[in-house]
Amino acid sequence: MSSFIEFQHVTFAYETEGEQPKPVLHDFSLSVEKGDFVAILGHNGCGKSTVAKLCNGIEIPQSGCVMVDGLDTKVEDNLLAIRQRVGIVFQNPDNQIVATIVEDDVAFGPENLGVEPKEIRRRVDEALKDVGMYDHRFAEPHKLSGGQKQRVAIAGIIAMQPACIVLDEPTAMLDPRGRKDVMKTVQMLNREFGITVLFITHYMDEAAKANRVIVMDKGSILLDGVPRDVFQQCDTLRKAGLDVPQATSLAQLLKQDGVSLPGKILTVEELAEQLAAVLH
Amino acid sequence: MLNDITIGQYYKTDSPVHRMDARMKLILTVLFIVIIFLCKNFFSLSVMFLLTAVSILLSKVPFRMFFKSLKPIVPIILITAVLNIFYIKKGMTLLSFWVITITTGGLYTAFFMAVRIICLIMASSLLTYTTVPTLLTDAIERLLSPLKVFHISVHTLAMMMTLALRFIPTLIEEIDRITNAQKARGADFESGKFLDRVRAMIPVLIPLFVSAFRRAYELSFAMTCRCYHGGDGRTRMKQMKFSAADFLALGVFLAALAGVIVLNYFFTALI
Numbered sequence: 001m002s003s004f005i006e007f008q009h010v011t012f013a014y015e016t017e018g019e020q021p022k023p024v025l026h027d028f029s030l031s032v033e034k035g036d037f038v039a040i041l042g043h044n045g046c047g048k049s050t051v052a053k054l055c056n057g058i059e060i061p062q063s064g065c066v067m068v069d070g071l072d073t074k075v076e077d078n079l080l081a082i083r084q085r086v087g088i089v090f091q092n093p094d095n096q097i098v099a100t101i102v103e104d105d106v107a108f109g110p111e112n113l114g115v116e117p118k119e120i121r122r123r124v125d126e127a128l129k130d131v132g133m134y135d136h137r138f139a140e141p142h143k144l145s146g147g148q149k150q151r152v153a154i155a156g157i158i159a160m161q162p163a164c165i166v167l168d169e170p171t172a173m174l175d176p177r178g179r180k181d182v183m184k185t186v187q188m189l190n191r192e193f194g195i196t197v198l199f200i201t202h203y204m205d206e207a208a209k210a211n212r213v214i215v216m217d218k219g220s221i222l223l224d225g226v227p228r229d230v231f232q233q234c235d236t237l238r239k240a241g242l243d244v245p246q247a248t249s250l251a252q253l254l255k256q257d258g259v260s261l262p263g264k265i266l267t268v269e270e271l272a273e274q275l276a277a278v279l280h
Numbered sequence: 281m282l283n284d285i286t287i288g289q290y291y292k293t294d295s296p297v298h299r300m301d302a303r304m305k306l307i308l309t310v311l312f313i314v315i316i317f318l319c320k321n322f323f324s325l326s327v328m329f330l331l332t333a334v335s336i337l338l339s340k341v342p343f344r345m346f347f348k349s350l351k352p353i354v355p356i357i358l359i360t361a362v363l364n365i366f367y368i369k370k371g372m373t374l375l376s377f378w379v380i381t382i383t384t385g386g387l388y389t390a391f392f393m394a395v396r397i398i399c400l401i402m403a404s405s406l407l408t409y410t411t412v413p414t415l416l417t418d419a420i421e422r423l424l425s426p427l428k429v430f431h432i433s434v435h436t437l438a439m440m441m442t443l444a445l446r447f448i449p450t451l452i453e454e455i456d457r458i459t460n461a462q463k464a465r466g467a468d469f470e471s472g473k474f475l476d477r478v479r480a481m482i483p484v485l486i487p488l489f490v491s492a493f494r495r496a497y498e499l500s501f502a503m504t505c506r507c508y509h510g511g512d513g514r515t516r517m518k519q520m521k522f523s524a525a526d527f528l529a530l531g532v533f534l535a536a537l538a539g540v541i542v543l544n545y546f547f548t549a550l551i
Contacts, residue, residue, distance in 0.1 A: 107518075157505075
């Protein structure tokens with residue numbers, strides 16, 4: 001596996017008039033492997049959305065550089081190629097749908113890339129089938145539920161055939177069912193098509209499904225590893241303003257009281273299993 | 281209530297007129313307006329009236345829809361009719377009373393004008409009843425694309441129109457949400473004098489504008505992410521193609537044009 005997106009000592013600050021710019025990211029380095037499923041966790045204002053916007057050159061770092069598939073986001077001529085490789089799905093599905101009919105919206109990306117009409121048709125149909133929205137292809141977006149709209153937005157990105165999808169809190173505005181559907185779709189894209197996923201969220205249970213979890217705080221990386229290891233660091237997580245999965249938290253309390261639970265516990269099922277083993 | 285907003289006034293059904301190419305419908309509507317202003321007497325006008333009637337029947341759009349679109353125009357029709365009756369003094373005098381003189385010429389002209397306006401409204405409503413707004417903006421973009429020569433970016437204008445149409449339902453939903461939120465905080469929208477009620481809208485309009493700007497900002501990011509870079513090098517999934525029926529309709533309209541010119545020549549002009 002080779003690294004697909006690489007942040008090299010990135011420093012970034014939003015320009016505000018009259019004020020001294022406060023750096024959001026400071027000497028930030030991160031490398032994401034091709035085909036990986038990485039979750040970025042963090043409290044509000046920790047810079048995780050900025051990471052998303054840096055990934056395809058919507059924002060350019062003040063110092064350091066971001067490389068995507070060997071292309072530097074600072075070079076203007078690279079941008080179209082970079083954006084075709086890295087698609088971003090934003091939080092509010094309403095603000096990223098451009099057309100009044102679902103299939104027209106999915107076609108928007110490939111149309112911008114100048115793809116042949118017949119090929120666009122094929123990609124649109126395929127993308128809609130992949131996210132399970134093919135039956136709604138003639139629907140008007142404002143008549144869909146939040147989860148359905150977000151899946152349409154994802155279809156709009158995969159119709160461009162990117163190698164990587166960055167999702168910036170895609171489930172924050174959705175109901176539990178919509179969240180589940182979106183999560184399932186993203187996992188499927190990662191597993192079946194090998195699309196690299198960078199999933200930004202503040203939901204623990206969603207981050208737990210990733211291969212690698214990165215916890216951010218105040219513009220730098222606090223923890224980085226597989227979910228099972230990261231979530232054992234209860235105190236560090238709480239200091240960063242994050243919750244700990246309930247099962248892990250309970251297991252930790254039980255251990256403090258002298259119950260011997262051997263493994264690293266992440267889900268309710270695992271906890272139940274281990275407790276049953278101890279009690280017998 | 282919010283789930284059945286239809287954008288524009290598209291009437292959904294399947295008819296030969298609905299299936300026609302939007303570009304041809306646009307061309308024919310413009311052609312229709314030109315021809316109807318060429319009509320000089322009742323014989324040529326009746327050709328256009330017949331053409332309107334046949335098009336409406338073919339469109340399968342119910343008559344009540346057309347009456348609905350005529351309703352706001354009724355005062356205009358009445359005023360022009362009254363003015364024509366009183367001011368045109370031609371032909372036989374029917375009534376002479378004080379300063380008012382009504383002549384047959386005045387009555388004919390009034391009737392002629394009324395029919396002409398009605399036909400105009402019907403024809404343009406037919407276009408919007410049978411064509412989805414986005415297809416219409418699409419058609420405008422394609423028809424006007426030669427204006428590129430004069431450095432007019434038709435694509436940008438069409439994109440703006442499409443986005444405006446797209447966000448109408450979203451913003452209506454937002455108004456509803458903000459209104460409810462302000463009501464919950466005790467805002468009163470129903471009582472008071474007219475000015476009070478206008479003033480009561482301010483707490484709705486300000487959040488609406490703020491949110492509209494935020495939406496525009498986020499939308500521009502999303503569009504950039506989907507490789508939008510203007511109209512250059514852009515392709516379209518849905519290609520527009522003229523069918524045999526489109527050319528047949530064009531033929532009929534051109535025949536009507538020829539008919540109108542011939543009838544104008546052979547019969548005396550009314551106006």
